[in-house]
Every structure is written in structure tokens, then in C-alpha cells.
Amino acid sequence: MEAVRIVTGTAVPLDRSDVDTDQIIPSDWLKQVERTGFEKGLFSEWRDDRDFVLNQEQYAGATILLAGPNFGTGSSREHAVWAIQQYGFQAVVSPRFGDIFRNNSTKNGLVPVVVSPEVSEKLMRAVEADPTLEITIDVERRTLEVPALGVSVDFPLDDSVQHRFLEGLDDIGLTLQKTGAIETYESSRADWFPTTR
Amino acid sequence: MTAPKTLSQKVWDAHVVAREAGEPDLLFIDLHLVHEVTSPQAFDGLRLNGRTVRHPELTIATEDHNVPTENTHLEIADPISRKQVDTLRANCAEFGITIHPMNTPGQGIVHIIGPEQGLTLPGMTVVCGDSHTSTHGAFGALAFGIGTSEVEHVLATQTLPQPAAKTLAITVDGELPHGSTAKDVILAILGRIGTGGGIGHIAEYRGSAIRGLSMEGRMTVCNMSIEAGAKAGMIAPDQTTFDYLQGRQHAPSGAAWDEAVEYWKTLVTDDDATFDKEVSLDAAEIFPHVSWGTNPGQVAPITDSVPDPASFADPVERNAAERALEYMGLAAGTPLKEIAVDTVFIGSCTNGRIEDLRAVAEVAKGRKVSSGLRTLVVPGSWAVKAQAEAEGIDRVITEAGFDWRDPGCSMCLAMNPDKLAPGERSASTSNRNFEGRQGRGGRTHLVSPAVAAATAIAGHFAPPEDL
């Protein structure tokens, strides 16, 4: 993945809770065997509605997705993260993410920013009132800032995840450096573990 | 003396390959289940980096999401689905992975075949690029869904770095009322803790009502752990577990069986261990449930009515309820039993096992499906189908007018031809009532197999005793 240090830009306010990954990318889109081309599938059922927030011109070019609580719950499909990124978002802000979605985000360099329900609500209303509002997410300092609103909050990000974001590291490469430990573990496994042969 | 531990901590700690301060634990993975939808990009990644599969013999593949449930002896008609299935076959051949292709005896839904072939055992770590991997926790395995990047990681290294999860105890004590099933237990739990209630936690289901469930029932409960956002759901193994496993194809035998059982018996939460969060429910108050909304936390007992969104104090929940009723085409205050359905779907990794089909046959026997209603009964695997046919279940239900299909995920997620049309309403034994889950614009109500069968006969939501 590519390194991510700072995400600055405008945001799209997706003001609904429990947006599961089936909504982010419906199952019709999961038949692809490639990793690209998912931007067209992003929220594809909702995008048929002309008033849907992603169709509103004032939010074109946004790089941050503001979401309600329980965003990315449900299916494990990483296609949801690919679709959000390929559409042009670099970060998603929500009071609470589904675990697998959040994990998938970090593997692809999409920054999951957890904020309190109050801050989420405040950002939602502010961006609706002024779509040009600039938000800055700093991975190194683990902060979300909106100077025009006087908002500056910290968000949680594990040290190891932050390190991978900042350096653009590939998890598999890191684990392969521990092959010795894996071999030691393998030699200690009990006989009763099944094989698929 | 070692510190007291919960079941999940014991299994977790037994799989730590490397532990370093500030880093997630690196866990060894005992079993990796693979299907056609979430794996192609992972195999591509391996090829791109010149990597191999570290343990193909700990990996098993099946075709389930895309496969049709009729005419399965023919090629898949949809060219894109066919390409995805062909890609899986080619990848398994290239990397030496055993696969159960469509229309072969070992094929079925990924979470059905693991347990029935004895591949899922207590104390194992099990992963799959599929969120319902939590199903396997019913055996006391630590089992969780992963994304495609992690699938690639497991293929390449047989390990996964995992950040620590908190523990959640869900205790259900007492006796279920007549007619209530494992499905109603988990729907009631979801109604209580909501879709976010388990996020960041590994749940352990405990209590006499859980102990009293069969393995099939326990799998139904653990299956929907992810619907509460839990990373995994587990149940401590006991005699019910051992009896289910003994003699299965890949389960140990002879001395290895005895050694394994000895160890499995230690996989219980220590008396003085504590959980980060605890919830308890009284089994006697769990009646058959129906979902009325568009997330699995939006449920009510079948004797209730569609709730009024205004009755929710929390503005986020109120909003979600308003939106859900609009999508579902329901008016607040409508008794659930008065809602008519167009389709009944019985199957999926939640309720596609033999016990589920027996429950359907019991209700269907000597009765007829309401006229004009579409029904699909889709066994979870060929083994389930063969067993059902050996018991004569297929005859009972086809005589009642149900449509008896071949195994697959089918209308659980509508990646194959089994879909709801826009506006169509279903009673479904699957796990997700999300917007569009069973077909664009489709309206899904989650129920148990017994309620699904009774609903098919009545034409509207009904528990069996109403027939």
C-alpha cells in the first residue's frame, strides 16, 4: 500500500446509521475477479436516487466520507473499501465502524477515523451548511481538525497500524520476516489437528 | 498459578506465534476456508509477489455464493459467475488446494461443510473471507471473518496479526417456550444489544438454554454473532460437541481422539475469569421472533406489531426505524401476523442444516403451501440434502408444495438466479435483512425455519401453533 500521512479536503455527509457493506457495494459487484473498477458500484442502489448525497454537485471532489454510527457492518467484502477508495475517498469518519471493515481499511490505506457521536453530529451539520468546509486528518498526530469550526480532536489508531500507514508497509512482507517463529510454532502443534487432504 | 482465563483467551493464547509490545499478536491459523467471491484478488496478489501457499493442506475451497440451485449438472449460465467459479478452480489447481466443485458430494456452503466434515474442531483457529465464519465458534473454535488482504496473508503465511479483542458474555438461562428455537434466541439477543453491541468483542454464549441446544442450534446462534458486530462467537465444547464430532471424516480417531478430548475439556471459561461486558437473557421470555426492519437488530416477537418509530428515545434509532419502515413498505402498528409474504426462503449457513429441514417437514406434513406463494428450500450442502432425502423430508415438503433445490447460498444474498423482485416480501431463514440483500428492492423478514414453514402455509407471518 501507499504511505498516507495527511488527508485534507472537503467531505460528503452520509447522514444515516448502520450502513452495512451490502449498501456500500451490492453483491452484484462482487463477481469481478479484478481489484479495480469498483467506484461505479459504490452505493450503486442509492445513487439511482438523484437527491442522494453523492449525486449532489456541491460535494464533488470530496476526499472524506462522513458517516453515521455502525458504518461498514455486515459482510467482510473488502470490495467495500476498494469502492470507497476508487471513488476518491481517502478517509471515513464515523462514531463506530464494523471491525472487519475497519481492519480492511487499514490494509488498503483508507483511514478510519473514529470520533465521538457529538463531534460526528457537529461535522455532519457543518458540512451540510457549508460543503466547502476543509477537514484535515493527520495520521502522524492522530488528529482531525477543522480550523473554521474550531474543532481539533484526537482519534485512536494503534501504533502498529499508524506505522504501516506512515511507511506504506505490506503486512505479508513483515510477517515473512518472522518465518523462524512460525516454524517453531508449527513443530509444536498437536497431532489431532486435521488436514484437508 | 496462572491467571484465570475465558474460553476465547485460552484458544487465543494457544495460537500466539509471536507477541511483541505495541504490535498485534501474530496468530497461527489451523483452518482456512476459501470460496469464489473473496479469494480471486488474494491469489492474484500471491502471483504478483511470487509467493506460494504455505499450507495448502490446511486450506479447503468450495463453491457456494454464485452457484445455481437448479440444473446444477449444467454449466453456470451467468458468464460472470461462471468466470468467478472457474477462477477459483484454476487457483486451487495452481496452488494445490483441495476444492469441492459444484455438484460434487463434498460441496456446500462453506460454513456448513467445515463442521460436517469434521474439519472444524474445538480449540482451533478458523478463518474465511466471509463474515459468518463466526458459525464455527459453536465448537469452541476461535473463528472469524477476514477481508481479501487477510486471505492473502493467511495463504502466504498461515498466520494473521490480530489486535486484541475484548470479551463479552451473553448468558441465556432457563427453558425456551414451546416453539422457540435457536434462531429466536439469537434474534432476541440482537434485539437487545443491537448491531453495534458486539463490536470489538468476542462473544461467549453461556447458560443452561445454550447448553441445551444441539450443535445445529449452537451454529445458528454463533452464525449471527457478526450481526451484533462481534468479532467471533463461541460456545464451550461439551459432550454434545464430542458426540457430534466423533466419527466424522477429518476428526481424529483412536488415541488421537482421546488426547484431543482430554484437551478440549479444558476449553471452558475459568470460574473466576471476568468478562469486559456481560448481558443476560431469560430464555422463558424468548418467543418466536420476526424482523421488521433493515438491520438484524430491528426485531420483535411475532405476536407484536410493527413499532412506531416515535417510540424510540434514541434519535439515531428513531431515524433508522423511519427509514426502515419506508423501505419495507410497512405502517407502524400493523400486527406482524397480518403481513403477507410473496416468497419463503429456507436455507443459508444460518438455517440450512438437517435439523432445520426436519423442523420444516414437521410443520409442512399434510399441509399445503398458500396458493401463489414462491418457496425455496435449499439444503446447505449435498450431505444435508442426501440425509434429508434418506429421511423422506424431500417427499413431505414437496407434497406440501415447497420447491426442493440443490445446495448453495442462494437467496441469502442473491448472487445466483434466486432473487426477490423489487418490492417483493420474503420470510427468510437467513441472517441479513439489509436493503437489497435478497435482490434489489426486496424486503426481507428474518425468521426461524418453523416460522418460515408456517408462514408459507398461512401466507402471512404465523407460528406453527396458529395453523
Ligand code: SF4
Ligand atoms: S449462506 Fe449467506 S451468509 Fe452464509 S456464506 Fe452464503 S451468502 Fe454468506
